[in-house]
Amino acid sequence: MLLPFIIAIHALAAVAIPPLVRLLGPRAFLVASLPPILSAVWALSQAPEIVAGRAVSASIPWVPALDINLDFRLDALALAMVLLVSGVGAVIFCYSAAYFSSGERALGRLASVMVLFAGSMLGVVTTDNLFALYVFWELTSVTSFLLVGHDDRKENSRRAATQALVTTAGFGLLMLIGFIILGTIGGTYSISALLADPPTDSPWLPAALVLILAGAFAKSAQAPLHYWLPGAMVAPTPVSGYLHAAAMVKGGVYLIARLSPGFADVDPWRVLVLGFGLATMVVGGWRALRQDDLKLLLAYGTVSQLGFLTLLAGAGTHTAAIATIGVLLSHGLFKSTLFLTVGIVDHQTGTRSISRLSGLGRRMPVLAVAAGLAAASMAGLPPLLGFVGKEAALEAFVPGHAGELPQGVAWTVLVGLVFGSVLTFAYSARFVWGAFADKATVSARRFKAPSAPFVAAPVLLSAAGLVLGVASPLLDPIAQSYAAAYDDGGYPYHLALWHGLTPALGLSALVIVLGAAMFWWRRPVARLQNSMPRWPDADAGYHLFIHTVYSSALSVTRRSQSGSLPVYLGIILATMLALPGLRMLAALITGELALPLGGEHLRLWDSPLEAVVALVIIVTAVATVREHRRFPALILLSAMGFGIAGLFVLHGAPDLALTLVLVETLTTIILVFVLRLLPTTFHTRPNGWAKRLTLLLCSAAGTFIAVALWLTTSARTAEPISREFAGYAEQAGGHNLVNVILADFRALDTFGEVVVLATAAVAVASLVLLNRRDRIVDEPDVDINEEEIELAMRAPGSPVSENADLGTRGEEGADLRISRSRTGDKPKEGS
Amino acid sequence: MALEGSGAPRPRATAGGSSAGPPEGWEAPRERWLSTVVRPAFGPRSVLLEVAARLLIPAILTLSVFLLVSGHDRPGGGFAGGLVASMAYVLRYIAGGRHELAAGLPMRPNTLLALGMIVACGAAGVPLLFGRPILDTVKWEFTLPVFGDVKLLSALIFETGVFLIVVGLVLSVVAALGARMEAEEAEARQERAAEQARAARRRGGEKA
Known part of the structure; x- marks a missing residue:
């Protein structure tokens, strides 16, 4: 295929x-x-x-x-x-x-x-x-x-x-959840398999269907989610x-339409589909009647028709299925014709407002006829495809014809359909009148006639609607093939123009008469619409929702992100103590875990030197905490780091020690850069209760980590995998096991870390530089005129040489950026 | 230069040669101890620091390459080597300030990062071309006239990438946290001075 x-x-x-x-x-x-x-x-x-x-x-x-x-x-x-x-x-x-x-x-x-x-x-x-x-x-x-x-x-x-x-x-996203539930309970994600064997006995099925319908309703602009469709008319x-x-x-x-052969009988499918569809059809039609912008009129008309289609597609009866295909095709043809017509009108005259268009029918007769046919198809006039579809739709809900629908439901839907169709007729008529009629109150606009190829598209689509309407038996096989999934209940139905004198035909005639009347008395209807109380606006609902999300996100952020590093650290430590810490404590108390006190697990030291190093670490740690000045605190902190590196050396891990020493050195230097800009002492040190709480939290966290390390190192049950690494390392060609692990065994991990490093480098630079926006501008070379200014300062009152100004204009250093200050490269020998 | 003869209070390390005047002769220093003449990152200039930097930097860079290459058999490797190499540049920055840092760099930190990524990615991906798993290591052993038996691992290329990335990372952090802040301070200083100079000129105008 x-x-x-x-x-x-x-x-x-x-x-x-x-x-x-x-x-x-x-x-x-x-x-x-x-x-x-x-x-x-x-x-x-x-x-x-x-x-x-x-x-x-x-x-x-x-x-x-x-x-x-x-x-x-x-x-x-x-x-x-x-x-x-x-x-x-x-x-x-x-x-x-x-x-x-x-x-x-x-x-x-x-x-x-x-x-x-x-x-x-x-x-x-x-x-x-x-x-x-x-x-x-x-x-x-x-x-x-x-x-x-x-x-x-x-x-x-x-x-x-x-x-x-x-x-x-x-x-x-809701629909995706529905799909996953449906696929899980059905045991397959294949739609045809699910339809062939629907998992109707699962209690999850209704939930899945409701979620899927929510997605489908949003996509097909069903009320109250229809607001996006008129908005999207800016396209x-x-x-x-x-x-x-x-x-x-x-x-x-x-x-x-795809799912209803399998699931239409599952509650609450029909209630939702018929309810929302009918409501959308009426709301859309009612709103369309009020629009002045032709495109918006069509948009609301589309909303209405989508409601109509949803209702047909979801009804789950044989005739409704046939009507679905008929209306689906006819709507596609007439609505695109009408949109393209509006496009031409807008393109040529520069407006699509009903109150500013007049006399277009005489200037563009071909287009007017094409649009008129499409609008007639939308209104359900014979012999167009729209009539064929609407006839089938009305027939589907004539009480007694479809066994699946209770009488009451059928009556309600039928009345709703007729009312919606009357509205459809009225706004279709309003469209044609608004776009093409001569209006006494509006002066005709001057515009160029559209070229023939431009008009060809709507004419073609409109003609297709007419031809398929007359030749509707051509489409019937498709509709029959789709509807074959349903039992026809003894009432076979075919797409055709003439079915004899049926109730549906009578209803069609009624719709035409009422719709024509509604159009004729459009002023009273408009007055009625204006006097109606304003309905709650779905669009406002959307904005309210978005605003609520936004403001609650803001308030959550404001509360949780205080901006204080000690608070963040405190939250992290408290979480660590509350979850794994309490669990460990409980396990220790109940005896689930025993502290490994005996034998080789606990010894004072391997070599007495460790005691010296440990003493250094403890002293520097305590001194760091007690130090009030930033710079000495930093030095003490790095001394502690070096002490830990000493421990690594004593345990025979030179690689680790080397790296730690280097990193300690570098971080100390970089921190010095930053410390220059900070006050010399810590001004806000906690006192009283805050101090005690901090102390308690930190010592608890330290104790927890120490005990956890002690427990985990002695909890090993399997042989360490690294025992065999030494042999593998020889095979790989290196004697330094750590390095071979980094560059060969776990090279992919190293690669990932390196990527993180590169990302961090870019991120740090951007974070610091984004501080000020004007960073992008080249800075003038400071050194050149600084001396001038110093000179000028030293001799107040004396006229300042022009050079001081010249320097700030920076001809010398205009191209000097810090990142590539190549001008500084040249020795200033000549000067 | 516009500043010629303005009587700069700052000592200037002039290069030797006939044009620059005294001191002349063989004892005159042939070059300055650092390549640019600017204020250092912190505090006043320190000749001792400049000399130490000048002497140490080549040695530190050599050590970094040694660590990189010897990493397979001895402590070291790309990460440690990169840290050591960046230490040399940090020293240079401390001794000579941001202009010295910029002058000493072979390329911009971002270029270093990019180069490192390319080398590392290349080392990771090239084995795929030969039908081997990603990041696969190949060992070459051969005998060279002077060096004797030499062992080369293709992992060295990957380590070189790591080395470059580490250097690029440290340098961009130094450039961002150190040099940029320094530049900002200098700018603020200059603005302040310009303000005072303008004030001084206004006063002078009134007197006249």
Whole structure:
């Protein structure tokens, strides 16, 4: 199967596009459209197989031990989604070639990320492994972040991009938890295997489903998480048309549609899906009716339609499944048409505000007809694909037709659907009227007519909606193949324009009449909307949440990070005493651990010299603590270090001693550098209780460490591995065992440490230098004019020579940075 | 130079040669004890310290290379060698200040770090090219005319990388904590002095 290869082509194209954009300008989008075209054509060529019920699959092992594989499986649902993602995607790519001007900023990045997005989306809808699905899913979130934030110089757009990312990726994490639970209880991460044998008897299943639905709802902008979608409309219009109409937002719907054959009957799946879907459909439609910006109108319309789709995809009945495919395809076609139309209107006239557009229908008749057809499809007028889908959807909830749904639920959903559809009709009409009608109160704008290729894309998509509507039996096999997972309960249903005089047809007619009435009396409706109390704003909820996270993080940091080193050290020591310390004490008291007192474990010294060294260490340690001046304290501290090195020498570890002496010396010197800047004495030394507490804590910590060392060294039960090292070291070619361990046996560890050292070096330098921002500026050579100034100071009142000023201008030392002060290299012989 | 003949109060170690005037002749020092003439990091200049630094630094650097090379059979190795070598530079810094440090360095600390990383990574990765495990060690033994039997381990290359990184680390810390702070102090001093000089000039103007 070619699919992994096609996804790889998307990734390669994403790499190749930026240079092409530099070469060809926006026309490179035509090249970018090749991978989606390829995938759409390939998917169509597989259609006969798939419709016959034989899914095409391929698998690439990734992490087989964890059951993470790049499994791909193309069945009827995936086929419908691929046609949307790649087919509509290709058209939008071609449209982009005309939409963007060659002067557009970061066009290469935009094109590249769009192709990457197309590839990721293709992965989402075709993969058969939960982990791979999650990876592709998050790839679409990240690419969508980059696309929404395309105009990265505007704060507005950065904020919308972040909001979309935080919402979709944040809930994506919940979904990942759900996937892991589902995979664990099901024993496999393969989606098709899980659907074939759902782990319905596990008590964890409802939790897993709720988490997965949370992720899907966030992605598909279900209320109350819908706020990010209108916000994301700051993206360029082709991006909105692609991501927010055809592809990305359908991800959640796809996931629900994918899982519902296996899990629709598990509580609380249906309650959630039907409840949230219906609420979203009504809220979105209601809000769409109020928008003045055509793009925002479409965004809220999309929210509404996504609610509609969620409800259908999750209902889990035969007819609803058929309707899902119908509405999925029709929505992809008409909504992208409408977005592209708004793009053209915006591009030519410079506005997309309903209150400033007038008479466009006469100037752009072709576009107006195309958009009118798409809007009619959205409103559910025959003979368009939207009508076919809506008819099927209404039919799915006619009470008594689907055994899975109780009568009450079916009635509620049906009424909600009709109300939502009336709203949809009204805002569709409002869109066409707003964009193209002659308005008496608005003066017509002057603008250039769009070029034919520019208009071609929406016309093509709109025509597809019309053709597929008339030829809906063409799509029926796909829908039937997907719906075959459900029992049709004696009511087989087919996608078609005419089913006879059915209740659904009556409801469609009712929707049209009510919707037309609602549009006709739009002023009273608007007054009603304005008089309604303001609903709680979901967007404000998001900001409140973010603000709460931010402020609680701040307050936690403020409390836990006092900035005082003694306090930090005290916390660390107290934790050490509280956890392992208390445990050890308890073990010692209960007799679980015995102090190894006898025999070879405890002896005074190996050589009496050790006693001398130990005395030095003790004396310097006590003296360090009692010393009030910083500098002597430092010297005492390093003397103690040297004493410890002496212990190493006495125990026959010259390597260790050498390194310790060197490190002690260096740290002392470096500390001296720093001590210059600090006061000579410790001013804030604890007194009274604080002093006693510190003393107690430190001696307890010291005792604990000493006893723990004593216990651990005598607790050895196995033979030390290092006994054989001496022989190995000879083999490796060295006599110095320590060195051979460092450079050969454990060289990888050494390598890691060295990397840490290099990182620390860079970090220390940056930390110290970041102190002041103006560090980057070259400093003037101080030495040159210092003498001048001294001279000037010595003779107050005498006129100062020009040289003093000349020095500060620093012609001499302008290029002298401390890090490469090569000018200082030259001997000043000539002067 | 703009300062020529300004009567600098600071003693200046002039190089020998015909152009510089007295002292002349064979007893005149051929070079200064440190390569730049600047104030040291701390306190006044100390000739004793400069001379000691001059004499010791080559020996310390040689010792560091000895520690690096002899590490396989005797105490030492890349880490200890690197510490010793950086000690030489620290001594130089203490004796001659930040300009002396900069003048004495073969390259910038960051370049040293980068070079060390390249050497260490190379030593780690090259065995892979020959189908051997990463960081694998090879031993060469051969007889040279003067040195006699010589044993070379490929781990020495890795150790050299460690050596360079340690030197780079210490030098960048010294540059950051010592030299930068010193530069900052000097800058502050200069600003203060310039302030006073301006004040003095203003007073002079009033008198005139």
